[in-house]
Amino acid sequence: MWIEWLAYALLAAGSFFVVVGAIGVLRMPDLYTRMHASSVTEMLGSMLIIIGLMLLTGWTLSTFKLFAIMMFLFFTAPVASYAMANAALLSGVKPQLADELPEEKRP
C-alpha cells in the first residue's frame, strides 16, 4: 500500500518537474539557459516518472523494460544536450550575459 503512495508521490513530483522545465524553456532568455531548463524535464522529470511507474508495475517484465528505457535516457539525454550546446557554441551562438544587458533589464 505504501509503495503505491510512494509511486504516486514520485509521479506527481516528476510531473511537477516536467511543468517547471516547460515554463523554463518558455521564460529563459537564451539557448543555453533554455537547455538548462529542458534538462530538468528530460533528466529529473522523466527519471522520477519512470521510477514511479516501476514501483507501480512491481516485479514484472515491464519493470525491466522501464529500467532499460531509464538507462537509455540516462546515457543519451545528457550527451544530446552536450552535443546541442557544443554545436551551438561552434556555430557562433553567444551566451547572453547579465552584465551585457542594458541597466533596466538586469535581474
Place this chain on the structure above:
Amino acid sequence: MITVFDYFTLTMVAIVAVATITSSNLFVASMWSGIYSLLMACNFFILDAADVALTEAAVGAGVSTVLYMGALSLTDDKEQVSRGRKILPLLAVVALGLILMIVTIEHPRVGDINAPIHQHVAPWYIEKTPEYINIPNLVTAILASFRGFDTMGEVLVIFTAGIGVISVLSFKPKRAASVSGSELGKQIRGLHHHAVLRVVGKLLIPIILLFGLLVQFHGKYSPGGGFSAGALFAAAIMLYGILEGADRSAHAMPQAVMLKLAALGCTIYTGVGFVCMLLGHHFLDYNALWPSNPKLGQYYGILMVEFGVGLTVTAVLIMIFNAIANRATY
C-alpha cells in the same frame, strides 16, 4: 482517458505539420518532420498498432531524418523562395482537402464494432490464426503468411527504390568536389571536441543491433518483424557512419556487397515461394515445408521470409546512406 491522449497527439501532429511547411530553414523543417513521425508513432501506439508504431519511429524519426540531413549537407539549407504565388497548386490542395473532409464524414467512428474493418476479414483472421499458424502476433501472421504475396511486392518495391536512388546518385557530380569522402571522414575523426559524443554513440551501436535482432526474430511473439528490424540495423550502421566518417561505414559495408545482399533478400523471399511450388503446393503456401506438421512449416516459412525482408531493408537503407554521405557535392 486514452481518447484524451489521442486528441492531444493529433492536435500536436496538426501543429507540427503547419510548422514543417512554414519553416524556411530546411534543417529546421527536417527536424520538424522527425517530430511529426514520432508523434504519429505515439498515435499509432494509442490505436494499438504497435508494429506500425515501431516502424514509423525507426524509419520516420530515425533513418529518414538522417537521410534528409545528408541530402541537405550536399545542397543548401535555405528554402528557395519562388516569386509570385501560384494559384493552381493552392486550388488543387484545397480541393483535395475538401474531398478528404467530405469522405471522413462517412467514416465509421473510431472503435465502432459495426465498422467494415471489424466485420469483413478480421474475425476470420482472429479465429483461424491459432488453428493454421499458431503464433501470437496476428500482424506477423497476416503480413508474412496470409498476405505474403503483398509483402513480397513491398520488398520488391523497396529493392527497386534502392536501385533507383543508387542510379540517380551514381551520376557524375555537377561541381568538382572540394573535399573527397575519405578526407571528410578524416576531418570528422580529427574532431577531438566530439569525444563524448563518439564514446557514448559507440556504446549504443551494439545495443541497437541487439534490439534489432530481438525485433527480427521475436517478431512472431511481440511487435516487430523484418521491416522495423531492417530499419534498426541500418540505423546502427548510420550511427557508425556519422561518428566515424562515412568512408569507414562504406568500407565496412561496401556498396557492391550491399547491392548483392538486397538482391539476396528478395531472392530468399521469392525462393521460399518457389520451393513451396516445387513441393506441390501454391506459391508461398508454407504448409509444404513440413507436410506432417503444417504449423511448423508455417513457422519456418515466416522465419525465412522475414529474414529476407530484414536483409533487403537493411541493405537498401545502408546503400542509400553510404551513397548520399560519401558524395562530396550534388
